[in-house]
Amino acid sequence: MTTDARLLPPEGRAPDSSAVLSVRDLHVSFPTDDGMVKAVDGVSYDVFENEVLGIVGESGSGKSVSSLAILGLLPKSAHITGEILYRGQDLLAMREKEKLRLRGSRLAMVFQDALAALNPVFTVGSQIAEAIEIHNPDMSDKDVRQRTIDLLDLVGIPNPSARVDSYPHEFSGGMRQRTMIAMAISNDPDVLIADEPTTALDVTIQAQVLEVIERVQDRTNSAIVLITHDLGVVAGVADRVMVMYAGRPAEIGTVDEIFYETRHPYTLGLMAALPRLDENADGMRLHRIKGQPPSLIFVPPGCPFHPRCEFARLPEPCATAIPEFRGMERPGHKAACHFAEELADKNPDDLRPVVGS
Amino acid sequence: MNDTIGITDADVARNPQAGGVLSRPRAEPILEVRDLVKHFAVRAGLFRRVVNQVHAVCGISFDLGKGETLGLVGESGCGKSTTGRVLLKLLPSTSGSVKFKGREVLTTGASEMRALREELQIVFQDPYASLNPRMTVNAIISEPLRVHGKWQRDGGKERVRELMRIVGLNPEHVNRYPHEFSGGQRQRIGIARAIALDPDVLVLDEPVSALDVSIQAGVINLLEDLQDQLGLAYLFIAHDLSVVRHISDRVAVMYLGKIVEVGTRDEIYERPAHPYTQALLSAVPIPDPRRERQRQRIVLTGDVPSPADPPTGCRFRTRCWKAQDICAQEEPALIDRGQGHPVACHFAEVQQVV
Numbered sequence: 001m002t003t004d005a006r007l008l009p010p011e012g013r014a015p016d017s018s019a020v021l022s023v024r025d026l027h028v029s030f031p032t033d034d035g036m037v038k039a040v041d042g043v044s045y046d047v048f049e050n051e052v053l054g055i056v057g058e059s060g061s062g063k064s065v066s067s068l069a070i071l072g073l074l075p076k077s078a079h080i081t082g083e084i085l086y087r088g089q090d091l092l093a094m095r096e097k098e099k100l101r102l103r104g105s106r107l108a109m110v111f112q113d114a115l116a117a118l119n120p121v122f123t124v125g126s127q128i129a130e131a132i133e134i135h136n137p138d139m140s141d142k143d144v145r146q147r148t149i150d151l152l153d154l155v156g157i158p159n160p161s162a163r164v165d166s167y168p169h170e171f172s173g174g175m176r177q178r179t180m181i182a183m184a185i186s187n188d189p190d191v192l193i194a195d196e197p198t199t200a201l202d203v204t205i206q207a208q209v210l211e212v213i214e215r216v217q218d219r220t221n222s223a224i225v226l227i228t229h230d231l232g233v234v235a236g237v238a239d240r241v242m243v244m245y246a247g248r249p250a251e252i253g254t255v256d257e258i259f260y261e262t263r264h265p266y267t268l269g270l271m272a273a274l275p276r277l278d279e280n281a282d283g284m285r286l287h288r289i290k291g292q293p294p295s296l297i298f299v300p301p302g303c304p305f306h307p308r309c310e311f312a313r314l315p316e317p318c319a320t321a322i323p324e325f326r327g328m329e330r331p332g333h334k335a336a337c338h339f340a341e342e343l344a345d346k347n348p349d350d351l352r353p354v355v356g357s
Numbered sequence: 358m359n360d361t362i363g364i365t366d367a368d369v370a371r372n373p374q375a376g377g378v379l380s381r382p383r384a385e386p387i388l389e390v391r392d393l394v395k396h397f398a399v400r401a402g403l404f405r406r407v408v409n410q411v412h413a414v415c416g417i418s419f420d421l422g423k424g425e426t427l428g429l430v431g432e433s434g435c436g437k438s439t440t441g442r443v444l445l446k447l448l449p450s451t452s453g454s455v456k457f458k459g460r461e462v463l464t465t466g467a468s469e470m471r472a473l474r475e476e477l478q479i480v481f482q483d484p485y486a487s488l489n490p491r492m493t494v495n496a497i498i499s500e501p502l503r504v505h506g507k508w509q510r511d512g513g514k515e516r517v518r519e520l521m522r523i524v525g526l527n528p529e530h531v532n533r534y535p536h537e538f539s540g541g542q543r544q545r546i547g548i549a550r551a552i553a554l555d556p557d558v559l560v561l562d563e564p565v566s567a568l569d570v571s572i573q574a575g576v577i578n579l580l581e582d583l584q585d586q587l588g589l590a591y592l593f594i595a596h597d598l599s600v601v602r603h604i605s606d607r608v609a610v611m612y613l614g615k616i617v618e619v620g621t622r623d624e625i626y627e628r629p630a631h632p633y634t635q636a637l638l639s640a641v642p643i644p645d646p647r648r649e650r651q652r653q654r655i656v657l658t659g660d661v662p663s664p665a666d667p668p669t670g671c672r673f674r675t676r677c678w679k680a681q682d683i684c685a686q687e688e689p690a691l692i693d694r695g696q697g698h699p700v701a702c703h704f705a706e707v708q709q710v711v
């Protein structure tokens with residue numbers, strides 16, 4: 001599962017040839033009347049074949065913007081710097097014509113709101129067929145239709161040869177999301193970016209869709225970037241996890257490192273704030289991360305998390321120096337905290353106040 | 358095969374002793390809901406004739422005890438929010454009875470209902486839509502006080518400041534507008550408005566679903582504190598089963614307009630006996646990778662059927678792996694079938710899934 005290459009820390013070395021997608025020092029900002037909004041502020045990561053990288057963060061942490069940047073779907077007003085390397089080619093330096101060739105075939109995306117992403121006046125079959133035809137102009141109509149039906153079957157749409165001629169409104173929410181996945185994998189992409197693919201769905205339907213994503217990966221060996229705010233989904237599906245806060249990476253590591261060897265106070269706080277399905281809460285209160293997520297125009301100086309941090313030492317160094325995103329005991333596990341090592345003996349329950357009864 | 362078959366939910370509710378039936382709150386019931394039904398008419402054509410009925414809530418019964426939290430869970434479209442609105446008379450009911458401290462709510466006249474509203478309040482899901490953007494926080498929180506003629510008696514502006522302090526807002530922000538607050542703060546404004554009249558029962562309709570995790574925890578803690586201080590009873594409507602486990606004393610699980618299983622928190626989470634409850638619980642991901650790898654997930658096939666045309670017999674049978682012929686013919690009653698709490702399934706069997 002883990003190769004030696006992915007255990008090395010990404011920065012400071014040449015982009016790994018075995019990585020399908022490498023993001024290096026990505027910055028995205030948007031000019032507004034109030035100033036520059038720094039939506040993504042220095043993000044680097046690698047994704048390898050046949051792995052799921054989960055990106056976790058709250059609203060406004062920059063997790064969606066960073067993935068839209070990969071596909072080149074941001075508005076022209078966005079200022080983007082850094083490197084996004086797909087098998088060594090820099091997507092940001094590429095001409096639009098070349099990007100069109102990659103987008104939808106080698107790099108694909110599943111959006112959160114499937115109803116908004118599907119065109120209501122075309123059948124689902126014709127919308128999937130369009131994605132196939134654009135990248136395979138020589139394919140016969142009959143083959144395209146057969147491929148469309150196979151794809152619908154793969155994602156678990158019942159009776160696909162009849163449903164291929166249905167319109168999006170005739171599908172339920174879960175079926176629409178599966179149609180989106182079918183469209184995204186229609187050309188066997190190397191990288192599949194799924195932006196909150198199950199957020200709008202009920203849990204029983206979410207379980208079905210996550211199963212489809214796993215099945216798809218078994219078949220295509222794609223690298224999957226799964227963006228979500230749900231730590232439970234990440235725990236079940238991801239191989240590695242990146243936690244983002246205020247446009248910056250707070251921590252990255254294998255799923256076990258993130259959950260059991262947490263080295264960033266924000267990650268720890270999120271886990272302590274989460275009610276658990278498998279635990280009774282008798283006498284145990286949830287940890288409340290104090291304050292509000294920062295405005296991305298006026299990000300706090302030093303560590304962006306310091307005003308909300310339980311462990312911050314003020315003013316120095318937390319409010320003055322930006323913590324380096326540095327490696328922990330194990331290669332590949334990194335955290336942006338001045339005192340990451342001191343979290344070694346902390347677990348989420350330490351943050352949960354016990355009610356005196 | 359089972360002598361309880363043939364007892365319908367309605368029989369059971371009329372005569373609660375019939376099968377030991379309703380899961381009872383520990384404290385005396387403050388709200389008693391019996392056979393509550395809500396159908397919405399589907400109209401079509403030039404004369405808007407009624408062509409069909411959407412069976413949103415189909416004869417549900419439960420008790421809410423003094424100072425207790427009853428979690429009402431289910432997927433979208435199961436009728437949980439409709440239940441909350443019908444029992445506050447925000448929507449007219451089709452039939453059934455809701456008694457608050459022994460007084461019937463559903464048939465009271467408008468002026469009596471106004472008095473009852475002091476005791477029964479609601480917090481809505483979307484803190485962006487439920488606060489009037491053109492009213493200041495002061496106007497929003499004081500509105501119920503003014504409507505009920507308590508503005509002067511309760512201390513006017515000072516009472517509003519006190520309420521803001523209670524819900525953890527800065528009282529100096531009393532003249533600000535909703536858009537100046539974050540989502541979590543707005544939800545606190547909604548809670549302050551709901552508790553302004555010192556109610557006994559609060560219906561919480563997905564109060565934390567729209568909030569980020571770090572903010573959600575603060576609002577949940579606030580709701581727990583308020584319950585301790587003010588002795589409120591909560592009907593906590595939510596789809597997030599982890600939050601419901603954290604906050605509830607008892608839990609009722611709904612599917613397609615019916616309660617399929619009800620019991621104490623431990624009965625529902627540790628000893629679920631209805632296949633739907635089991636599937637629902639097993640589908641929730643746990644933020645613990647080692648446990649996630651070991652878990653067996655029950656993945657249901659298909660989607661929830663349309664409530665305009667619910668299946669005959671047991672409504673869950675179209676997605677149930679245990680379904681037999683009897684499930685299509687006889688509707689299983691919500692009764693204790695030997696699991697210690699009421700379950701509406703012919704083949705109820707405890708299975709641990711969390």
